[in-house]
Amino acid sequence: MSKRIDPDNRRRYFIVGSVILEIVTPVFRQRLEKDYKSKGVGCLQDFINSKPVIHILFHLRHTNIKCCVDSTNCRNRRKLPLNYSQWDLLYTENPGPPKHHCHCLYTTNNVKLDDLDVTLASLILLNCCNLTPNEEISIKELREFKNNYLSHNIKGAITEKEYQTLWNDLMTYVLQLDPSKQDDFIRIQNRPLDDSLCNKYFVCLLDIHKKLEEISDKLESSTAEILTAINGQSNMELLTKLEEILQYVRCQSPKEKTDNHGIKQQTPIQPYKLGQPIVTLHHQINLTSVVNTSWKVTDISMMDDGRLVMCLPVQSRLLICNTDGSQVESIHVQGYPWYAAAVNNSTVAVTLWGIKCIEMYDINNKLKLKFISLPGIMRLDSGITAINNKIVVGGENRLHIIDYQTGKVIQTITTKCNPGRLHGSGDRILYCDNINSNKMYWYSYTNARHHNLTLPSPPWDMTILQNGSLYVVCKDGSVQHVSSDGKQYKPVKTLQTTPGCDGIHYNLTQRKLMTIQNKNRLVTVYNEI
Incomplete structure (x- = not known):
């Protein structure tokens, strides 16, 4: 983003972009799900695999073609609103007869609702679903809002005059689709500017992000080489913007690899020297006036939109x-919330002290979504983390992998201790027993093996950084920086505090680190350098 942009104009862009990505997109997905379930279809993949839908979408991508399956309903469109990347997300072509081109040659991919952005979701809604006239108008208008104010907005700013004219209309069209989103508008409208999240949203919303995906393999090359690959761009301001975006993408979006378990692995982005300063102070939150003298935070988690969720069991x-x-x-909990893990942008999973269960909460609507009874977990101090769309909790010398949608334990992994603290990322689950052992453990899906490292003091909490190395809080108050292979460590002098840390958490999307100091009643948030 350009430094010359008025911060108020940039914040207004951030607010409107947040509405499109955090409210409009989920509303479109929910409306699509409602439509296909009303037709007796169980999931999105089955819906887009149905003959009427694949036929419609096929002709939104291909022109001058007659299908062998249903030629009477073929439509030749001058404009093709479904682009290549959208079509490739939904379908894969199978070999067929020479010169034969028909939707019968395509197989539906394993696509889920969360894979659909606002543009693709709206396209499917408008062309393949049964909508009321008001719904159709609202969806069209909201799609135009994205195009007019965000997709073609290379400045990443919205003026006050523009904002005043669009905000009420934006609210009106969304609330026509889902009146329950009123509180979400208020929450987002009062949100302060978050630079890193604004950059991420800018990349997601600008039309050129598809071009960036096409050249993602060149991200290891120089910016000049990448820009040369973008044909037809002569606007110098756009080129400057692209250079900034590409720099952001290098630091923010590691390429993902998938092992034979389907586990996404993140390639390290940049090397860190062990113990070197890699964060700088962003803000300290003193919660003394909010939570009084009995204050104790047992765990903290950051959502991808930047909000913090803290457990206050007392x-x-x-x-x-x-x-x-x-x-x-705040959300009232019937019990003592002990550990929490973000499951998606709006949902946290929580373990309760003394109860063998997981509870899941919608932090947007302040609702308890689900209670999952788990006799196999520890009653008093069961850690919890989320990894690869699953929840992991600690049992007696066990890790339990849980499908939170069904509440079923789908895998049990034997461990060397009772996992009191957990943290999962990529293909690793970190754990320690929070008692007296100086060992920190991790389980690797890549080789289905447990590994361990002996530290100077018993590990208390740990988190994985963007390059795969770890920060580990120990009971002596030190923070140890552990190499990504788990073989070396050095103390992080810039994070040594008195009193020491009681908890630590890093969010990859926000690139922020958080620490808890209960004696000082402080939660400290750091930006990654």
Whole structure:
């Protein structure tokens, strides 16, 4: 983003972009799900695999073609609203007779609702679903909002005059589709500017992000070489913007590899020297006035939109706020919330002290979504983490992998200790017993083996950084920087505090690190350098 942009204009862009990505996109997905389930179809993949739908979408991508299956309903369109990347997301071509081109040659991919962006979801809704006239108008208008104010907006800014004219219409069209989103508008409208999240949204919303995906293999090359690959771009301001985006993508979006278990692995982005300063102070949140003298945070998690969720077991609640401590909200919990893990952009999974269960909460609507009874987990101190769309909790010398949608334990992994603290990322699950052992353990899906490292003091909490190395909080108050292979470590002097840390958490999307100091009643948020 250009440094010359007025911060208020940039914040308005951030607010509108947040509405499109955090409210409109989920509403479109929910409306699509409602449509195909009303027709007796169980999932999105089956819906787009049905003959009427694949036939419609085929002709939104291909022109001057007569299908052998249903030629009477073929439509020749001058404009093809379904682009190559969207079509390739949905379907894969199978070998067929020479010169034969028909939707019968295509197989539906394993696509899910979360794979659909606002543009693709709206396209399927408008062409393949049964909508009321008002729904159709709202969806068309919201799609135009994205195109007019965000997709073609290379400045990443919205003026106050534009904002005043569009905001009420934006709210009106969304609430026509889902009146329950009123509180979400208020929450987002009061949100402070978050630079890293704004950059991420800018990349997602600008039309050129498809071009960036096409040249992603060149990200190891120089920016000049990448820009040369973008044909037809003569606008110098656009080229400057692209250079900034590409730099952001290098640091923010590691290529993902998938092992034979289907586990996504992130390739390290940049090397860190062990112990070197890699974060700088962003904000300290003093919660003394909010939570009184009995304050204790047992765990903290950051959502991908930047909100913090803290467990306050003494007060039987989850505390929610922004990274600057603003917009403090809470969810009452019937019990003592002990550990929490973000499952998606709006859902956290929580373990309760003394109860063998997981509870899941929608932090947007302040609702408990699900109670999952788990006799196999530890009753008093069961850690929890989320990895690869699954939940992991600790049992007695066990890790339990849980499908949170069904509540079923789908895998049990024997461990060397009782996992009191957990953290999962990529293909690794880190754990320790929080008692007296100086060993930190991790389980690797790549080789289905457990590994361990002996530290100077018993590990208390740990988190994985963007390059695969670890920060580990120890009971002596030190923070140890552990190499990605788990073989070396050095203390992080810039994070040594008195009193020491009680918890630590890193969010890859936000590139922010958080620490808890209960004695000082401080939650400290750091930006990655």
